[in-house]
Amino acid sequence: MIIFENQTNIIINNDVLIFLEKIKNSICKNDVELIIVDNNKIKELNKTYLNKDYATDVLSFPLNYKDIKLDSSEMILGSIVISIDKAIEIQDKFKHPLKYELAILFTHALLHLLGYDHETDNGEHRQKESLILKKFGIKNSLIDRSLI
Helix, strand or coil: CEEEEECCCCCCCHHHHHHHHHHHHHHCCCEEEEEEECHHHHHHHHHHHHCCCCCCCEEEEECCCCCCCCCHHHCEEEEEEEEHHHHHHHHHHHCCCHHHHHHHHHHHHHHHHCCCCCCCCCCHHHHHHHHHHHHCCCCCCHHHHHCC
């Protein structure tokens, strides 16, 4: 399940959440928190937690379960925070629906929560992200378009 919180006044339609839930379920069964914020809030989070003083498109915050004994399918993986301002800006640039942009950002961050890291791996994150998104009719992954 996606635990959803919208901290903006931009309406996120239920069909978008259903689409993201389908993507999540194709990757894992764990619950994940999804928070939609504006550029000011994501900039604040980026500065506080990553010491980067700028607004970004998406952040992921894995939960640490080292001391808890749970079946791995019961664990909440963590939180994904998406800037709706950045998502709208990027979807305009790539001329695709906001639903697709949110799916791209969500998928990228969800893979981070599952341990993928495009900055240190040998392309596994990029390959997995592209494969998942293509399955849902989305052409450009976040990593792929950063290479353009």
